[in-house]
Amino acid sequence: MERVSEIRLVKRSFWDELSYRSNWFIFGLIACILLAFIPIVGWFMAAGVLVVLLWKTFGLREKQKVGDCPVCTQTLLIEPKVEGIDCPVCQSYVEITDNKLIVES
Numbered sequence: 001m002e003r004v005s006e007i008r009l010v011k012r013s014f015w016d017e018l019s020y021r022s023n024w025f026i027f028g029l030i031a032c033i034l035l036a037f038i039p040i041v042g043w044f045m046a047a048g049v050l051v052v053l054l055w056k057t058f059g060l061r062e063k064q065k066v067g068d069c070p071v072c073t074q075t076l077l078i079e080p081k082v083e084g085i086d087c088p089v090c091q092s093y094v095e096i097t098d099n100k101l102i103v104e105s
């Protein structure tokens with residue numbers, strides 16, 4: 001028998017969004033500063049990191065995919081381009097399709 005649940009698209013909550021953005025900002029800034037010590041190549045890389053950093057910090061809010069584990073209903077965050085995850089709660093292997101989570105059992 002297989003169990004199936006829907007994948008849904010959600011926006012992060014305000015506080016998650018805030019910590020996500022401040023992480024990007026802080027670690028991006030540290031990376032920029034370190035890269036800036038490397039002449040020429042590092043400066044270009046620092047500029048690249050800075051663009052990504054500004055986009056991640058001030059850009060549009062990204063949506064993320066979440067779904068409930070079909071077995072134990074634990075909410076799972078679905079990273080892009082991942083084909084399956086092990087549920088941290090019930091240890092089931094959850095297969096990811098375009099819009100569904102599937103557990104074979």
Ligand SMILES: [Zn+2]
Pocket residue numbers: 069070071072073074087088089090091092
């Ligand atoms: Zn589970």
